[in-house]
Amino acid sequence: MFTNTHLLVVDDHQDIRDPLAAYLRRHGARVSTAVDADVARALLLQQAFDLIVLDIMLPGESGLSLCKHVYEEIGTPVILLTAMASAANRVAGLETGADDYVVKPFDPSELVARIRTVLRRLQRAEVGIARPTLPVKRYGFDNWTLDLEKRELLSPAGESIPLKTSEYRLLRVLVENPHTVFTRDQLLDMTTEGFTHSFDRSIDTQVSRLRKKLESDPRRPHLLKTAWGNGYFFTSDVKVLA
Template identity: 40%
Template structure:
């Protein structure tokens, strides 16, 4: 059986970093391409469809945050953000723009490879009980979540393609309506690792969903987590 080759696009204006990462990822069995700007990234995407994009925050012209926002609007490709800024607020902004994970420079390429595998595993693999429902549509409060296209359809028909974390979070809440899911559980399910004491990735993801759905559908349960107190139905 032929093994699937994972394809990665590295977007960074530092040629040395691009060459290092592409060589390392290639040695690890992945196929890697690089681009040194947002404009170059869009050109590469015309002929090379990656499974994941590693995107630097500080780029000439359009910066990584704006590119991440545009990628999230146009595609479902997961994004890992590279940043030289270690402050929590900078990481939070990246997550708010739709990044699936972040890594702070300088970093060990082995850590990046591990994060790539975690993000892709999270995107591609689901609990066994969910396999049948991945081809259906979930209905709630006049909204629809199309699990074929990973898109959220509003009452007026407006379609929003959801990023990996946003899709997984909403789908998880919809799979457990009227139940409180605590932050640690949500973090493990969505991000594939334990939640740190200052990690707000779950809260940031919920905030993005509330911007789409309105402030009342997802309820905050104080000192615990979040709940979706609405009825949910599914059709295939």
């Protein structure tokens, strides 16, 4: 049973949307529904959701476009629904930021299991990052500051650099484990939710975005370096700030 879980189901087919919402409610979830991306965007401005079940083939704005917006601007996990089962379509969906992909027709019990898994991985990502024994509020590295309470990155000039949820999680893992080489799979396990382990190149996108914010020349990074054939590591010494 879902407890205190608010789900958003976005599908233009009423014969799928309404029965699915009813099924999820029977499992204890609070469920809102939307017939297209415009309605979904309006709901996302008004309420917070724990997860979005999103059909790809929507009238007007596509589900992939909405998924990309959610991934980049909100951070809510997304499970895509689609009738397209090819590997290329799955990759396209996951590359927009989706956490999982379910092909129609589907068994509602399978979708429930996948929702639980995504939410469980999200919870683990939030609490599973290695932390020092004493609570830490801020880290300093190379004249940068990462404020954990505010989830804020301050540049050497004191400028606040916006971080999306995925970027914050990745940077925090690296800052709390400097000089440690992590494989892509390890970084995905510690920073993401969902079945993304088979598409480990998605972590490269997050690294690229962080480099653009941290590095004076992202093509020649000196803070977030590549361990060729292995993954990535953070080169700077890190201090705990008062």
